Amino acid sequence: MIQVVTPQHMQAIDDASEVPLDELIARAGAAVARAAIRQLGGTYGRRVLVVAGPGNNGADGRVAATRLRERGVRVAVVDALDLPERLPRADLVIDAAFGTGFRGGWQFPDVGATPVLAVDVPTGLDAATGVAGPSTPHAVRTVTFQAAKPGHVFADGPARCGDLEVVDIGLGVDRADALLVDAAAVRHWLPHRPTDAHKWREAVRIVAGTPGMTGAGHLATTAAQRAGASLVAVSSPGVDADAPVEALDRRVPGFDWYTAVLDDLHRFRSLVIGPGLGREEHTVASVLRCVEDAVVPMVIDGDGLFALAWNEAGSPAVLVDREVPTVLTPHDGEYGLLTGRRPDDDRLAAATSLADTTGATVLLKGPATVVATPGEVPLIVDAGDERLATAGTGDVLAGIIGALLARQIPAHRAAAAGAFVHGLAVQRCASVGVIAGDLVEQLPAVFTDLLATDA
Numbered sequence: 001m002i003q004v005v006t007p008q009h010m011q012a013i014d015d016a017s018e019v020p021l022d023e024l025i026a027r028a029g030a031a032v033a034r035a036a037i038r039q040l041g042g043t044y045g046r047r048v049l050v051v052a053g054p055g056n057n058g059a060d061g062r063v064a065a066t067r068l069r070e071r072g073v074r075v076a077v078v079d080a081l082d083l084p085e086r087l088p089r090a091d092l093v094i095d096a097a098f099g100t101g102f103r104g105g106w107q108f109p110d111v112g113a114t115p116v117l118a119v120d121v122p123t124g125l126d127a128a129t130g131v132a133g134p135s136t137p138h139a140v141r142t143v144t145f146q147a148a149k150p151g152h153v154f155a156d157g158p159a160r161c162g163d164l165e166v167v168d169i170g171l172g173v174d175r176a177d178a179l180l181v182d183a184a185a186v187r188h189w190l191p192h193r194p195t196d197a198h199k200w201r202e203a204v205r206i207v208a209g210t211p212g213m214t215g216a217g218h219l220a221t222t223a224a225q226r227a228g229a230s231l232v233a234v235s236s237p238g239v240d241a242d243a244p245v246e247a248l249d250r251r252v253p254g255f256d257w258y259t260a261v262l263d264d265l266h267r268f269r270s271l272v273i274g275p276g277l278g279r280e281e282h283t284v285a286s287v288l289r290c291v292e293d294a295v296v297p298m299v300i301d302g303d304g305l306f307a308l309a310w311n312e313a314g315s316p317a318v319l320v321d322r323e324v325p326t327v328l329t330p331h332d333g334e335y336g337l338l339t340g341r342r343p344d345d346d347r348l349a350a351a352t353s354l355a356d357t358t359g360a361t362v363l364l365k366g367p368a369t370v371v372a373t374p375g376e377v378p379l380i381v382d383a384g385d386e387r388l389a390t391a392g393t394g395d396v397l398a399g400i401i402g403a404l405l406a407r408q409i410p411a412h413r414a415a416a417a418g419a420f421v422h423g424l425a426v427q428r429c430a431s432v433g434v435i436a437g438d439l440v441e442q443l444p445a446v447f448t449d450l451l452a453t454d455a
C-alpha cells in the first residue's frame, strides 16, 4: 500500500534525516527529469519549460532542468516571481513554482493546452487537504517524494494531480499517517473458505428495509450473499408477508423487534442494521437496544446512524461500551448528525476523531473513503467513482462489510476491503445508468479477479 504522510509530518521527517537537503533535492530533481522524459516519449527535439519558484520546489525543478539538458532536451527556465510577458513555447511545462511552502496570492501562468508535470503538488493545491487554489494547474502527472500527501487523494487532488508518482528519495518514514488501499492488500486480507465450512459459519443477520423501503433490505442481503456470507437472514420490520423479498426472510412485525433479533443472534457472525429502516421513535429505540445488547460485530448504516444521533446525549456512550467491533458508515450528512458538525477538509482527522470518541471503526464515505479505528493506521480507499453517489449503493456496501465481518476479517480491514470491492464493482459496470443492483451483480467477478491477480 502507498504510504500517506501529512506535509507537517514530512517536514519533520526531512528535518530528522541525515541525508543533506542538497542531496534530497538532487534525487528529487533527477526523478522529475526521468518522469518528464517518459512523459515526452524521448529527448531529441523536445522542449521543456520549467517554471521555478524561490524555495525548494523551485530547486527540484532547476535540478530537473540540468538533468534534462544533459540528456539533450531543450530547456527554458523561468523565474516564478519574474515571469516574462510571453512564455517560451514548449512540449511540456514543469510546475516547480511552489510546493508545500506556498502561501497563496500568486497565479500560475496560462500555458494553454501544453501538458503540465507538477513537482510535489500542482502549485496552489493544499497538500494537507487537496483543496485547489484559483489558478492551480491541471497536471497530467505529479511526482511527489517518499510518500503521498493527503492532498493528492482528497478533494481536488485527483483531478489536479493527474497520474501520481511517488518516488523514493531515501528518507525513512517512521510511521504513515494513512495507507492507500490496493488490490494486493485486499487479496491478502481475504480468507479462504475453510474446509470445515457449514452454512452458519459465516452467517449474517440483517435488519433493513421497512414498508416502502424493502429495496434496501434486498440490496444489503444480496450484497452480503455475493460477498461470501454463508447464510443471510433479513428482517424488514413491519413488512407484510406478501412483500417480494427474495432472500431468506424473517420479518419482524411490531414495535419491539429487537427481542426477536437478539434472541437468535448467537447463531450469526455479524449484524447489519439500518439501511432503509425508517426513523420512527420505536425504530430508534429498537436500534439502540440492539447496539447495546448485540454481542456480534455490527455494521450500523443509514437510519441506524440516525438512531444513534437521535440519542444525542448517549450516542458515543452506547458505542464505547460495546465489547465487539462496530463499523459506522456515515456520509457527510450522517457524520454531521452524529457529531453536530459536518467533516471539514481534513477528512483523515474527521474520521479519526469520531473513531476515537466512539471506539468504533468509522468509514467516512466520499470520493476517497477513509476508514479509521482507534489504534490502527487509517486506510484510504479511492477505488470508486462518482457513479457510487446513487440511491442504494450504501445498502450494498453495508451488506458487503457485514459479510466480510462474518468471514472473520477484523473490522478495520473488513470496512476498507468492503469499500475497495464496492469501488471495483462500479468500475466494472457499463458507463452510464448504473443502479445499485448492478454492483451486486458484479461482485462475483470482482472477487474472482482479485483472487486471480498476482501482485
Ligand SMILES: NC(=O)C1=CN([C@@H]2O[C@H](COP(=O)(O)OP(=O)(O)OC[C@H]3O[C@@H](n4cnc5c(N)ncnc54)[C@H](OP(=O)(O)O)[C@@H]3O)[C@@H](O)[C@H]2O)[C@H](O)CC1
Residues within 6 Å of the ligand: 010, 014, 021, 024, 025, 028, 053, 054, 055, 056, 057, 058, 060, 081, 097, 098, 099, 100, 101, 102, 103, 104, 105, 106, 119, 120, 121, 145, 146, 171
Ligand atoms: N521530503 C520531501 O518531500 C522533500 C521535498 N522537497 C521539495 O521542497 C518543497 C518544499 O520546499 P519549501 O522551500 O518549503 O516550499 P516552496 O518551495 O513551496 O516555497 C517556499 C518559498 O516560496 C515563498 N513563497 C510562498 N508563497 C509565495 C507567494 N505567494 N509569493 C511569493 N513567494 C512565496 C516562500 O516565502 P516566505 O516568505 O513565505 O518564506 C518561500 O521562500 C516540496 O514541495 C518539495 O518540492 C525537497 O526536494 C526536499 C525533500
Ligand SMILES: [K+]
Residues within 6 Å of the ligand: 057, 095, 096, 097, 098, 099, 118, 119, 120, 121, 122, 123
Ligand atoms: K509545484
